[in-house]
Amino acid sequence: MSDERSVTSNAPIAKKRSDYQVPDFFIEQVDMTFWLEPSETRVLTKSKVRRNGDHQRPLVLDGDDLELLKVSINGIGINTYQCSEKQLSIAYDANEFELEIETQINPASNTSLEGLYLSNNTFSTQCEAEGFRKITYFLDRPDVLATYQVTVHADKQKYPYLLSNGNCIAKGEGDNGTHWVTWQDPFKKPCYLFALVAGDFDLVEDKFVTQSGRTIDLQFFVDKGNASRAGHAVESLKKAMRWDEETFGLEYDLDIYMVVAVDFFNMGAMENKGLNIFNSKCVLADPESATDEDYFNIESIIGHEYFHNWTGNRVTCRDWFQLSLKEGLTVFRDQQFSSDMSSPVTTRISQVKLIKERQFAEDSGPMSHPIRPDEVIEMNNFYTVTVYDKGAEVIRMMHTMLGKDGFRRGMDLYFERHDGQAVTCDDFVNAMQDANNVDMSLFRRWYGQSGTPEVSVKEIYDAEQQIYRIELSQHTPKTADQAHKQVLHIPVDMMLLNARGEAEALDQDGNTSTVLDLCESKQSFEFHGIKEKPVLDIFRSFSAPVKVHFEQSTQDMAAIMLHARDDFSRWEASQSLFTNAILDGVKHQGVIADNKIAFILDCLQQLLQNKPDDFALLGEMLSVPSYDSLAQKMAVVDVEGILASRQLMQDSIADALVDELHAAYSLCRNDGYAYQQEQIANRRLSNVCLTYLAKGQQGESLLLQQFERSDNMTDTLGVLKAARRYNVPVFEKLMSQFESKWHDDVLVLDKWFSLHAGAETDDILAKLDLLTAHAHYSNSNPNRIRAVVGTFAFFNTSGFHNMNGSGYRYVADAIIQLNRINPQVASRLITPLSEWQRYGEDRQDLMKGELLRIADQPHLSPDLYEKVSKALHF
Ligand code: TRP
Ligand code: ZN
Numbered sequence: 001m002s003d004e005r006s007v008t009s010n011a012p013i014a015k016k017r018s019d020y021q022v023p024d025f026f027i028e029q030v031d032m033t034f035w036l037e038p039s040e041t042r043v044l045t046k047s048k049v050r051r052n053g054d055h056q057r058p059l060v061l062d063g064d065d066l067e068l069l070k071v072s073i074n075g076i077g078i079n080t081y082q083c084s085e086k087q088l089s090i091a092y093d094a095n096e097f098e099l100e101i102e103t104q105i106n107p108a109s110n111t112s113l114e115g116l117y118l119s120n121n122t123f124s125t126q127c128e129a130e131g132f133r134k135i136t137y138f139l140d141r142p143d144v145l146a147t148y149q150v151t152v153h154a155d156k157q158k159y160p161y162l163l164s165n166g167n168c169i170a171k172g173e174g175d176n177g178t179h180w181v182t183w184q185d186p187f188k189k190p191c192y193l194f195a196l197v198a199g200d201f202d203l204v205e206d207k208f209v210t211q212s213g214r215t216i217d218l219q220f221f222v223d224k225g226n227a228s229r230a231g232h233a234v235e236s237l238k239k240a241m242r243w244d245e246e247t248f249g250l251e252y253d254l255d256i257y258m259v260v261a262v263d264f265f266n267m268g269a270m271e272n273k274g275l276n277i278f279n280s281k282c283v284l285a286d287p288e289s290a291t292d293e294d295y296f297n298i299e300s301i302i303g304h305e306y307f308h309n310w311t312g313n314r315v316t317c318r319d320w321f322q323l324s325l326k327e328g329l330t331v332f333r334d335q336q337f338s339s340d341m342s343s344p345v346t347t348r349i350s351q352v353k354l355i356k357e358r359q360f361a362e363d364s365g366p367m368s369h370p371i372r373p374d375e376v377i378e379m380n381n382f383y384t385v386t387v388y389d390k391g392a393e394v395i396r397m398m399h400t401m402l403g404k405d406g407f408r409r410g411m412d413l414y415f416e417r418h419d420g421q422a423v424t425c426d427d428f429v430n431a432m433q434d435a436n437n438v439d440m441s442l443f444r445r446w447y448g449q450s451g452t453p454e455v456s457v458k459e460i461y462d463a464e465q466q467i468y469r470i471e472l473s474q475h476t477p478k479t480a481d482q483a484h485k486q487v488l489h490i491p492v493d494m495m496l497l498n499a500r501g502e503a504e505a506l507d508q509d510g511n512t513s514t515v516l517d518l519c520e521s522k523q524s525f526e527f528h529g530i531k532e533k534p535v536l537d538i539f540r541s542f543s544a545p546v547k548v549h550f551e552q553s554t555q556d557m558a559a560i561m562l563h564a565r566d567d568f569s570r571w572e573a574s575q576s577l578f579t580n581a582i583l584d585g586v587k588h589q590g591v592i593a594d595n596k597i598a599f600i601l602d603c604l605q606q607l608l609q610n611k612p613d614d615f616a617l618l619g620e621m622l623s624v625p626s627y628d629s630l631a632q633k634m635a636v637v638d639v640e641g642i643l644a645s646r647q648l649m650q651d652s653i654a655d656a657l658v659d660e661l662h663a664a665y666s667l668c669r670n671d672g673y674a675y676q677q678e679q680i681a682n683r684r685l686s687n688v689c690l691t692y693l694a695k696g697q698q699g700e701s702l703l704l705q706q707f708e709r710s711d712n713m714t715d716t717l718g719v720l721k722a723a724r725r726y727n728v729p730v731f732e733k734l735m736s737q738f739e740s741k742w743h744d745d746v747l748v749l750d751k752w753f754s755l756h757a758g759a760e761t762d763d764i765l766a767k768l769d770l771l772t773a774h775a776h777y778s779n780s781n782p783n784r785i786r787a788v789v790g791t792f793a794f795f796n797t798s799g800f801h802n803m804n805g806s807g808y809r810y811v812a813d814a815i816i817q818l819n820r821i822n823p824q825v826a827s828r829l830i831t832p833l834s835e836w837q838r839y840g841e842d843r844q845d846l847m848k849g850e851l852l853r854i855a856d857q858p859h860l861s862p863d864l865y866e867k868v869s870k871a872l873h874f
Contacts, residue, residue, distance in 0.1 A: 011869075012862040014375045017321040018047060023144055024057050026050045028188075030146045032136070034156035036198055038108040040117050044100065045136040047146070052093040058091040059099075061137035065115075068137070069102040088137040103136050110134070111780050111821045114380075117263035120223070121158065122199030124277055126270060127378040129320055132191035140189040142317045142822070143422040152198060153180040159198040161221060163258060165189070166271045176867050185273055187253065188420060190316055195272030197260045198283035202227040208252070211245045216252055221260040222284065232295055232675065233259065233302050240303040243337050248411055250310045259283065259302075263746070266782055266824045267383065268301050271308035278305070281747050281783060287673035289748050291714040292683060295675045299341060304334040315415065318380045318422045324371040324447075325425045327383075328391020332399070340506060345611075346616045346684075352542045352572075355393065357628035359385040360547065363452045365835050366870040370450040372425050375481075377866035386450070393545040394446045398429075400543055401443075402436050409435040442489040442519055443463070451479040453488055455518065457550035461533040468496065468530040473522040474546075488498055492516040493543035496527065496534035501563020504534055513540065535559045537569045540661055554580065554596075558603050562610070567617050567731050574621040574628075577603065578649060582630055585645030586638050591861035592648055600649075601656045608660040615668065616681035619688040624649050627797050637838045639801045655694040663701075664691035673712040687718030694722040698729055707734055713748070720755050727761075746783070749776055753787035757796060763801040765806055768792060779817065782825045789814045791844040791870050793832045800832060801839075805846040808833060812850035815864070816857055823861035830854070830864065834871035848872065 029048040049059060064086060071081055072095055082089040090099070110117035115134025116125050125135070133140040150164040156179040162171075166185030173179050178612075188419040203220035218237060220230045244250045265279035272826045282301045285294050312326035313331060337348045362368065362385055364792065371391040373382055401409045406795045410432035411851060417431060425447050433440040460680070471646040472492065476485035495513045503512035506527055516525055535556045539548055554577060561573035581600055585592035604622065612618050624646055631637045668686035670679045693702055699722075707719045720738065723731040735755065742748040753771055761767070771777060771788050778784050793800055793811045800807040811833060818826035836847035854860070855868045 002731065012377050012865055014377045014483045017319070017372070017374045020319050020321075021290070021718065023139055024051055024055065025059050025139065025143065027139055027144055027146050031149045034153065034196060036107075036123055036152065036159065039106045041105050041116065042102065043105065043109055043136050044102045045138070047099045047101075047138075049097055049099050051269070056093075057399075058089045060079040061088045061090070061101075061191070061815070062086065062133040063137040064130075064133045065105070066137065069104055071102075072100040073097050074443060075100070086133075088230075099193070101137050101820055105135060106667065112823060113264055113266045113782070114824065116196065117264070119262065122197065122262055123154070123159070124197045124199075124260065124262050125195050125272075126266065126277065127194050127272075128192040128270060129323075129383075130192070132194055135194075138191055140191055141319065143190060143319065144187040145184060145190055145316070145422060146422075147188055148194060149182065149184045150194075150196065151180055151182040152196060153178050154198045158200065160200050160597045161198065161203075163195075163197040163221070163260065163275055165193070165195055166254060167256060167273050183603060185254075187273060187314070189273050189313060190422065193273045193313055193316075195270070195275040195276065195277060197221070197262075197277065200224065201260070202230075204230040204234060206238070208238050208241050208257075210241070210251045212251060214255070215249075216241070216254075219256065219258045220283070221258065223263070223280065225262065226261070226280075226284055229286050229289070230261075232285045232290075233283045233298055236299040236302040237306060239299070239341060240306040240337060243340065244307060244310070244333075244463055247336070247340075248310075248333075250415075252306075252309060253314070257306075259305075262670045263783070264781055266822070268297075269305045271305040271312055273309070273313050276305045281750070287675075289558035289713055289742075289745065291712075291717055291751075292680045294713070296338065300334050303337040304330055304581065307333040310415065314420065316422045320376065320382070321373055322424050323373075323379075323382060324387045324394075325389045325423065325428055328371060328395050329428070331388050331392035332395040335396075338417045343614070343616055343681070345571065345614065346620065347699070348541060349571055349620055350353040350566050351389070351392075352391055352568075353626070353629065353687075354385065354634060357626060359390050359545070360452050360629070360632050361835060361838075362386050362831075363390075363450060363479060364477075364874040365831075365837070366480045367831075367834065367867060368450045368481050370448050370482075372447040374448075378827070378862040380863055381827055381866055386433075390412050390545055393542075396493050397446070397544055398432055398440075398443070400493065401517075402438070404435045407432070433748055442487075445486055445488050448490065449476065449485060450482055451476045451485060453490060453496045453544075455490065455492075455539075455544075455546050455547060455548050457538060458538070459536055461530070463533070466528065466530050468527045468534055469524055470494075470536065471522070471524040472516070472518050474518060475521070487519070487521050490518040490544045490546060492518050492538060493540040495540060495566070496530065497559065497564060498532060498534060498756045499539055499559060501535075501559060501565065503565065504530060507657050517544065524525070529580070529830070537564060537566065540566060542566050542572075554599060558599075561603060561621070562606055567612070567614060571617060571620050574603075574607075575623070575625050577632060578624045579630060582624065582642070582645045582649050583633055585648060586630075586641035590641055590644030592645060592652075593656060597649070597652050601652065604653065604657060605660060607645065608657065608664055611664070613680060615685040616677075618664070619681070619685040622653075622685075622688050622692075624653075624745040631838070634838075636840055639797065639839070639843075643798060650692070651695065654692040658693065658696050661689045665693060683712075683718070687715065687722070690718055691722040691725055694726045694728055699726065700728055703728060703730060703734075713751075717751060717755075718777075724755060724759055745778075746776055746781075750783050750787040753784065754791040757788045757791040759858040760796060760798040764792070764796060764809055768810065780821055782822065785814075785818065785822075785825055785829075789829055795830055801843065803842065805849075808846050808850045810856055815854055819854075819857060819864055820859065820862055823863040827863035827867055828860065830867050830871070834867055836871070837874055 027047045031046040033044040107116045107118040132471050152162040162181040164183035166183050169184045204220040204227050206218040223228050254274045261278050261280040261283040263280050266284045269278040310331045317325050396449050413435040414431035430866040453474050453476045456473045460469045493515050506514050557573045557577045561570050561858040564570050579594050581596045666684050668682035670682050676798050703719050703723050710716045815826045833847050836844045851871050
């Protein structure tokens with residue numbers, strides 16, 4: 001009996017999607033007052049409560065870590081309530097009443113960064129998914145929509161800015177050096193969109209005039225001294241507002257839009273109504289301190305949170321199982337925005353890499369779930385690449401099948417039907433279906449089925465009849481969460497090329513591309529009048545999130561890579577060629593056959609002689625696939641084999657193409673940094689070339705030259721990465737110069753932390769200890785943790801997978817420490833350990849040992865409990 005594990009007896013219980021019930025009560029109007037003090041904040045919440053339907057059940061409110069001071073109903077204090085650890089239950093007969101609840105909370109000790117917390121002398125909130133219950137007792141579920149009025153009292157000197165959602169309607173002075181402000185949000189919203197911020201900032205202001213002529217005040221609140229780094233985010237917001245008007249006819253609704261940048265934040269940003277809260281690294285940028293990638297991410301995340309105002313806020317989720325309703329759709333919208341603002345092909349390449357490297361891994365691991373999950377223990381665990389990015393791919397497939405105009409018709413109908421409501425993924429598909437008069441019943445399965453479908457492609461060419469046939473078959477392997485899989489509706493965008501890369505007409509109308517509907521387990525498609533055996537370009541632009549099995553000849557791949565008109569196809573072909581050769585090397589003790597290497601070098605030479613206009617594309621095509629995407633191709637991952645074979649491929653390119661790479665490198669000159677496509681492309685290509693050139697004789701002098709000359713973070717980091725890649729002796733020297741220059745700038749220092757943590761050297765663990773002892777390291781700041789522990793666990797392949805188990809142990813230790821400090825961050829770090837099934841037995845034992853050690857911790861958070869138990873029962 002005494003041996004009974006507390007983990008099992010207190011095991012958190014999963015909630016099921018199928019158990020959804022409408023709320024017993026609605027709360028339609030909320031009036032909150034906050035008296036902010038670091039460790040004793042008082043919160044008074046007055047709610048208008050209305051019984052939903054004819055029943056006598058009590059009102060059961062959610063709460064977490066709250067001290068309850070007072071409850072009254074219609075102005076009279078009561079004590080006939082029951083208060084347990086996570087709930088407050090109030091039995092009261094009336095169908096409508098005013099409920100007043102006073103709670104006390106401790107923001108200073110809140111290291112979870114969920115609810116109301118104090119960091120760097122700033123009070124801020126994070127309520128999605130279920131953080132509002134850490135502020136007051138409430139119906140903390142997204143289908144309870146209310147208007148909010150919020151009054152904030154705080155010390156005037158320490159917290160000159162007091163912010164909440166909506167419009168400021170009153171302000172004044174209080175006793176003892178305090179002041180107060182009242183905000184009113186006229187739009188009904190679920191409590192997860194509530195926000196409050198109090199602090200001292202630099203304020204950067206701008207204006208936007210909407211398509212209907214209304215002027216919106218834009219306000220960005222950043223840390224003192226950082227105003228000069230807010231410009232790019234402000235411009236990005238204005239672009240996003242214009243883009244949504246032009247693309248979807250959607251205009252902003254309030255008269256003010258605020259963005260606050262904070263240093264302590266669990267994710268990228270949060271779309272609170274009228275008051276977005278951002279991780280400072282997703283707002284602040286200048287050429288000296290931010291890379292092109294940072295600029296890109298800021299634009300896309302500013303866009304993402306802005307687009308949520310319609311897809312998420314005006315139309316929200318009925319329950320958290322429907323998270324992809326807002327996230328998949330909003331990611332798709334931010335992807336289209338980024339594509340329109342920058343380079344469509346590189347934008348698509350980075351999305352596809354994410355799916356292949358991370359989402360496919362999630363789908364084949366213990367946390368596998370459909371984009372609309374069926375069972376959840378801790379909702380924070382479901383903000384995943386599956387819900388977000390596969391969710392966006394599912395939306396993209398609808399866009400592909402319905403076309404731009406059809407998709408727009410569906411969106412219009414969706415808003416016409418559901419503005420102001422909390423709805424489901426089915427409601428979204430219904431709108432798409434009804435607006436276009438199509439039957440999407442088969443397509444819907446993408447929402448409920450997890451796992452990565454595998455499509456096999458066979459081609460048959462009949463020269464005599466001039467008929468070309470492709471036979472497609474689909475199969476989705478079972479996953480941890482679902483044993484039986486159904487056939488899906490898979491859109492297959494394809495083209496036929498001749499040997500010169502020209503597209504063949506596929507029908508009488510002369511169309512050269514088409515989208516095939518693969519709706520059965522086996523299906524074939526015929527094309528007539530094809531005069532020579534064509535080269536098949538299939539799943540163009542990654543038209544469905546599937547794995548493709550197609551034994552295409554290297555000649556055909558090379559033809560696509562060198563001659564196809566479509567840029568994305570060219571990139572994919574280059575990656576397939578590399579992948580084939582590298583995997584061949586893995587099979588043969590790290591040695592790639594000479595003729596395979598020669599073939600690739602010859603292709604690359606042609607590519608460098610006959611450069612595509614887009615240098616960013618060229619840079620991507622010269623880059624070999626990542627460890628993660630190669631690992632996805634193996635049933636049992638051969639860590640050492642992939643590392644060796646991949647390195648051999650890179651070394652061969654570096655040795656054989658020095659002159660060509662050097663010529664390309666020298667072509668890419670920019671004067672004066674601008675975040676502008678041609679410049680970005682030049683920097684991309686030159687830094688890819690530099691990484692190869694670092695290996696050669698001139699390596700060190702090229703690195704030093706670029707380091708000296710660089711006026712921007714992209715080129716500086718390019719040098720450091722290239723030096724690290726070939727362990728060039730100057731690496732350490734340049735790193736310490738970099739550290740002294742940026743010693744007091746934590747956002748830049750994170751890049752330095754991450755460069756060190758990703759170095760594949762034998763003494764990496766000693767290095768990590770030095771990093772975490774650095775004056776600016778902090779295990780309560782998620783950005784620092786991700787830069788050091790996150791980079792090591794996800795990207796330092798040889799260090800993490802060290803056969804002596806030290807890498808696994810290091811990460812498990814960090815997770816155990818973080819379990820109490822910040823469960824959300826701890827839980828995200830466990831992914832690489834939970835993928836033990838993909839490795840050989842020795843590694844499996846070591847990884848499972850660490851998972852068991854985590855499982856044995858007292859007070860394991862529900863976040864970690866859910867992942868560890870799934871990982872161990874895989
Ligand atoms: N809704 C946010 C977004 O995608 C995500 C988010 C921000 C979040 N902070 C969070 C989710 C904390 C869970 C917990 O834009
Ligand atoms: Zn989002």
